[in-house]
Amino acid sequence: MKALRQKSWIIGGSVAAVVGIAVAIFFTVADWKQNPGGIFQSESGTHWGVVLETALSWFLPVAVIVFVLVTAIHYLLAPRDTHE
Numbered sequence: 001m002k003a004l005r006q007k008s009w010i011i012g013g014s015v016a017a018v019v020g021i022a023v024a025i026f027f028t029v030a031d032w033k034q035n036p037g038g039i040f041q042s043e044s045g046t047h048w049g050v051v052l053e054t055a056l057s058w059f060l061p062v063a064v065i066v067f068v069l070v071t072a073i074h075y076l077l078a079p080r081d082t083h084e
Contacts, residue, residue: 004078012071020063028055 031054032040039050 004080005075008071008075008078011074012067015070016063016067019066020059023062024055024059027058 035041040047
């Protein structure tokens with residue numbers, strides 16, 4: 001049972017990282033291109049602090065939610081090894 005729990009955490013963390021990064025990149029680039037209110041870029045260049053803040057504001061909640069869901073689903077649906 002311990003190996004299954006560890007495997008669920010690893011799979012959950014891996015999927016959460018990949019999905020979180022993909023979502024953060026997609027929406028951050030979309031916001032940067034649209035540049036609502038001129039907060040992402042101006043004549044002086046890109047405001048990297050705002051870009052980073054936006055990326056983190058997408059990554060963190062998405063990664064946490066995906067981690068919890070994938071870890072729980074994997075743990076519940078993965079076949080049990082009866083020889084542990």
